[in-house]
Amino acid sequence: MALYEATFPAWEREPTPRVLARLDAGRYRGERLTDPEGRIAGFYVVDVPPGLGCTVLTFLAIAPGWRGGGLGVRLATAAARRFATEGPGAWLVVEAEPRPARLYARCGFRRLALDYRVPHYDDPAATQAMALMVHPRQQWATAIPGATVARWVRQAFIDGYGLAAGDPRLTGQLERIPERVRIEDAELRSI
Secondary structure, X not given: XXXXXXXXXXXXXXXXXXXXXXXXXXXXXXXXXXXXXXXXXXXXXXXXXXXXXXXXXXXXXXXXXHOOOOHHHHHHHHHHHHHHHHOOOOXXXXXXXXXXXXXXXXXXXXXXXXXXXXEXXXXXXXXXXXXXXXXXXXXXXXXXXXXXXXXXXXXXXXXXXXXXXXXHHHHHHHHOOOOEEEEOOHHHHHO
């Protein structure tokens, strides 16, 4: 938890008791890598929300002394590989700020062409622009039905961020989802 709390700013950090409860219940699953002295060098956690039809790469963190050496790519790739064999649904989904989005793109994730803004945990009115990115279980599509993306967003905002169903940040985000959401550069993956 120390690496988690040091990596993610307060606005983006899920409450620690909820993270621990979901880990204990088996809903959050992941992998950690340790250095030769047994200290955690990095980890990833995926969420398997019941009935959602996708797996969510919820957290990926690298200890400061291990950043820049490819460990993030190794963990993101391991998460995608694990999803391909174990995860439910057709998509592995992740929210990412610009720097992590570049890392996820190197691991085969593609950005959805969507104005995506996530709520802050520590400010009931604030939002943050993020990329919503996907990695398929098997084959790339060029778009995802907007209704599918809306289910993911509803789940993330209500179950993940703890918003009420009528919160304006949720309703505003749902209004920005088109009927079909294009996957950027997916056509390159299908050739």
